Amino acid sequence: MQEDNNKQKEEEDKEDKIVEIIEEEKVEEIFEEGKSIDDVIQEDIQKSKQQNYLAIIILLLGALLGSLFVDVAQFVSKKGYSPKALKETNIFTLDDKTWVAYKEPIVKLDVLTVSDEDLKNCPTCKPSKEVMDLFKKVMPTLVVNEIDKDSEAGKKMIAEYNIKSVPALVFSKDLEKTDFYNGEAKALFDKINDKGYTLNLSALGLPIGEYIETPTIDDNNATIGNKDAKVKIFLFSDHQCPFCAKFFDEIVTTSKSFGDKVVLVYKDLPLEFHSQSMNAAIAGECAKDQGKFWEMSQRLYNTQKQWGNLKDDKAKGFFKQQAKRLGLDMEKFDGCLENGEHKDSIEKSKKEAEAFGITGTPSVFINDQFVPGVIPADKLKEMIQAEIDKAEGVDKNTEETKKTEETK
Secondary structure, eight states, rough: HHHHHHHHHHHHHHHHHHHHHHHHTOHHHHHHHTTOHHHOOOOOOOOHHHHHHHHHHHHHHHHHHHHHHHHHHHHHSSSSSOHHHHTSSSEEEEETTTEOSSSSEEEEEEEEOOOTTTGOOOOGGGHHHHHHHHHHHHHEEEEEEOOOTTTTTHHHHHHTTTTOOEEEEEGGGGGSHHHHHIIIIIIEEEEETTTTTEEEEHHHHHOEEEEOOOOOOOSEEEEEEEETSSSSEEEOOOOTTTHHHHHHHHHHHHHHHHHHGGEEEEEEEEOOOSSHHHHHHHHHHHHHHTOHHHHHHHHHHHHHHTTTTTHHHOOOOOOOOHHTTTTTOOHHHHHHHHTTTTTTHHHHHHHHHHHHHHSSSSSSEHHHEEEEEEOHHHHHHHHHHHHHHHHHHHHHHHHHHHHHHOOO
């Protein structure tokens, strides 16, 4: 029964197909060729499949030709370049500019600076054009973005990267993929939070414009004067540094001459290339425990040549001799020195110096005024007095006018 139904369905389909062929006026042509109805139907099905395949081929070919046309059209018209065209050239001209291909990644550089108005009072708060041109030459893929320190983006940048001064140059992490960084430039950069790198301006010899923050007085810092004074002098120093030895007596004497108007704060910065500087710094801190920091430091600075080239044991022996002459409790001093009890606080002081870009000694902050190296005595007094006048609201021009009138 089912078989009969299927045959009937096939016959009906054939009849429908015949009607289609007759309506399309193809009957004469079919029978002239002596083909059966079944042959005609199978040929028609096959033609439909071929037409579908052809349509797909035309579509794909059109897409391919279209892509090639875009490449060729863009290249010829110079209105743009497709990725394929760019792969085939390393240099091309577009709108009177020559474009060169580089294998290095795009490196983003955020420059923290001040507004154009504030630059009048702080010209070094922005890197010079010569410096920026130099960076662009060694890193052609550099993209520079200037950020005002007082803007929201600037404040966020300061907080995120713990920036202490302007200008500040923050490079994206892609810096590490450049030939410049992997050549001789690694020492110029400090890595920050796995997000990028800051340029160490001091290491490159570039000037600091102004400081956003200044060092702070820690409980373990040795001080002379009034800790609450409005004028604070921070001395970053190394007991084995010969320049520090020449400067130490001068800055101590000068600071004392201003009485309670200033405070002198000592910050240990033992340099790596001075073999006994860390041991000397520990000796000074151990003496501080017994109230004799400044006296011990003076002895260490004055005798550098005697202990500077000694081995650890002999250098420590020399430091113990100085402690004994100062009348210190030798059991406490010996234990402190041998156990390196103040090494952590000294390392903290070194990190603070690093945060401010300080790489050499002596280095001095007088409030927010920073001076690297030895300061001549007259200049030191002048700078301290200027900060005192500023803190007390004294107008220097008014004072000069008053003195002139009194002289007359």
